[in-house]
Amino acid sequence: MRLGDWCTTAGRQLLDSVLPPLCLGCNEIVGEPGALCATCWPGFSFISSPQCTRCGAPFAEAIGAGVQCGACLRRPPRFRRARAALVYDDTSKQLVLPFKHGDRTDMARACGRWMARAGGALLAEAELIAPVPLHWRRLFTRRYNQALLLARAAARSSPGRLAPDLLRRARWTGSQAGLRAEERRENVRRAFDLHPRWVDAVRNRTVLLVDDVLTTGATVEACALALQRGGARHVDVLTLARVVRAA
Ligand SMILES: [Zn+2]
Numbered sequence: 001m002r003l004g005d006w007c008t009t010a011g012r013q014l015l016d017s018v019l020p021p022l023c024l025g026c027n028e029i030v031g032e033p034g035a036l037c038a039t040c041w042p043g044f045s046f047i048s049s050p051q052c053t054r055c056g057a058p059f060a061e062a063i064g065a066g067v068q069c070g071a072c073l074r075r076p077p078r079f080r081r082a083r084a085a086l087v088y089d090d091t092s093k094q095l096v097l098p099f100k101h102g103d104r105t106d107m108a109r110a111c112g113r114w115m116a117r118a119g120g121a122l123l124a125e126a127e128l129i130a131p132v133p134l135h136w137r138r139l140f141t142r143r144y145n146q147a148l149l150l151a152r153a154a155a156r157s158s159p160g161r162l163a164p165d166l167l168r169r170a171r172w173t174g175s176q177a178g179l180r181a182e183e184r185r186e187n188v189r190r191a192f193d194l195h196p197r198w199v200d201a202v203r204n205r206t207v208l209l210v211d212d213v214l215t216t217g218a219t220v221e222a223c224a225l226a227l228q229r230g231g232a233r234h235v236d237v238l239t240l241a242r243v244v245r246a247a
């Protein structure tokens with residue numbers, strides 16, 4: 001942590017100890033830190049069952065246990081299971097974007113708790129927990145990898161070991177925004193590789209990948225590919241939010 005970041009964190013912790021806790025959605029005063037107020041809470045779409053057993057997409061109604069969605073049946077994803085705490089919509093965007101581009105790193109703990117609720121089974125089985133890495137160019141402008149903050153927070157609810165630098169960006173892929181699913185997959189194919197110091201540790205392990213938002217899944221699938229090439233037994237995915245398309 002840089003000195004400036006440390007001062008910000010320390011300063012915030014000091015402020016947190018003297019100021020009343022604020023709602024993560026609207027900054028109104030709430031009873032405890034890392035909470036949503038009674039007005040904001042109902043606006044957030046937390047994902048729970050019934051859902052696709054593979055990718056975690058919520059179903060409108062219960063179809064039965066162990067059912068996969070049409071998208072997973074048509075094209076099985078590279079990961080074993082994916083789960084997300086929230087539907088990525090206009091409401092959760094208000095939470096995710098400041099966390100991603102601003103300095104609301106204090107949200108990580110609450111987000112980690114929500115992710116633990118959504119992905120309890122994944123966290124229980126995880127042996128290594130790794131964030132989707134940012135390219136250093138983006139890390140430089142953003143100062144922190146929000147996926148690492150989430151991975152660290154979620155790892156509190158897991159016996160697994162946090163592996164912050166398990167994966168590296170092998171090449172600059174530019175922004176994924178505006179690309180269609182196929183284009184995204186092509187753009188990030190072979191964009192990741194294993195950090196040499198984890199090459200032995202990853203073999204035969206169950207790895208949990210953590211990111212902020214699951215969009216098309218192209219990025220986590222490229223990460224899963226790198227992990228599978230390295231001999232990982234299973235790759236699961238846990239994100240704070242995910243895009244849900246109308247069936
Ligand atoms: Zn609120």
Ligand SMILES: [Zn+2]
Pocket residue numbers: 052053054055056057068069070071072073
């Ligand atoms: Zn699915």
